[in-house]
Amino acid sequence: MRRRTAMLALAAALCAGAAQATDKPVKLIVPAPPGGTIDVFARIISDQLALEIRQPVIVENRPGAGGAVAVKYMLSQPADGSVLLVSVTNVLTEAPHVLKSGFDPLKDVKPIAEMARSAMLFIASPQFPAKDAREAIAYVKANPGKVSVASYSPGTSSQYASAILNQKAGLDMEHVPFPGSAPALAQVMGNQIPLMFDGSVTSKPLIAAGKVKLLAVAYKSRMPEYPDVPTMAELGYPELNFSNWAGVFASAQTPAAVLEKVHAALTKINAVPAVRARYASTGFEPIAEPRSLQQAEEDVRLEYERNGAIVKAFGIKLN
Template structure:
């Protein structure tokens, strides 16, 4: 009987400890603001909303989406930096916002010092899409069409200084074309113009273009990566069609301002990865064209940002991409 008496308090302490652990380890007991450097419906917004719903369910707190498009993501990054460094404000972004924009615009932030990558959720591949009114049926035909209309055609991008512009500029130079660049504040408004035939082509993220491709509202001329997409297995890559330099494949995930303490970064990392690993999240991401990818640690993401930044700096120099071009 005495033995049982000794065991009971120990069991009670163990149970109480287990009950307390989630509270101690919880990221937050307050609503979270999730900044998105894109308009509603944009590539990053799609990921953010899927992720926010799951994180909210996991932590038992609202996750409020705050769309801040413009300046190639610079407006959103500044909002992130201006928020208290307490982990209550995070950003869901594609890596190109950190590795491309500051090279061609006066972004006002240092992507290698002012922002900390936390966790990747997925990868986004770009595709070259066009208006249904474009008479070409493949990339070769598209090039011939543009060359037959010198000085008359343009390409859209979802912002100056993004991979959407970079890919278009590289395509222009490598194919010997004279497409004029027309930037927009995000994918949705750019795609509206492309689908309406006002602008013939653009390089866009697969997540925002895939529904329109499947719906017959966009033509597709190539995949801007080294490998074909599972969702579009019959569409050749740009590399297969003679343009190996057009390879843009960015991770999309969570980042915080550099002032957020390491312990808090670890908690946000754990919450992000838990949400991203949920079967429902994986299914929803795959359904809209994303390849789930949570393989990189926060340290590896930081290294990838530096590598991407250096690579893109070389692109800017090689192809003479200018501020606000």
């Protein structure tokens, strides 16, 4: 009886606010195709959420326009907590600086829960003649105009990182953007483009398989799975500190009480050891300490403003 009462309470927490049936499916909207990183992340959440509330939790993929398609769809639905966005923050903090998104990322969307983080890695093709970032930088300097660097999209932190390294290290790497990590990584694996800054989630299995080479971590701290790999800050480039957190977002029109209840439900899910283990297995770093709604909103604002300053400083535009 106690277990049933707890589950009913969780269901009510998730769907409270508007008068709606408790058996109404919950939709988690993903701004990426099936099988991608954030899609996998969303299905980890949906599996646990369905177990907790004993009602359908549906993952719906709506890729396109740098995430704007998914965000605008969510904003078009009733703001009652039954349609939520599962995404990494770059949809709100990077893409709107270079794409006409059709929404205000700081006013129209509210972050509900920060759940896991993906750090940026500096990687190379297996054939690239450098075993680490220091040697890679020396090689680029010794071969001016001959080395290119891929990114998973123009106007993203993948491009920001290479632009900053070019400036700070006095390099001239040519930026070659792709529509996503997968096509960019294919070029790196094939040695057509030797270097790239990529997220840990998509790079991790390729590093383990020897298909790409890890040169350095472009994040503020070393990663537990790569304890011997230094950060770019340790090599003298503290500006190369990039990561995105993944979590759940809602329409800003959602009542505050509903946001608080959904936040509580997701915080409970995020503490489940099996969920955290699944995050880690995909390359995400679980966020250890829960962030409040107010803290999450401030985190998005700071990331948005930092990225905006980078875009302005480097004159980054959509190619």
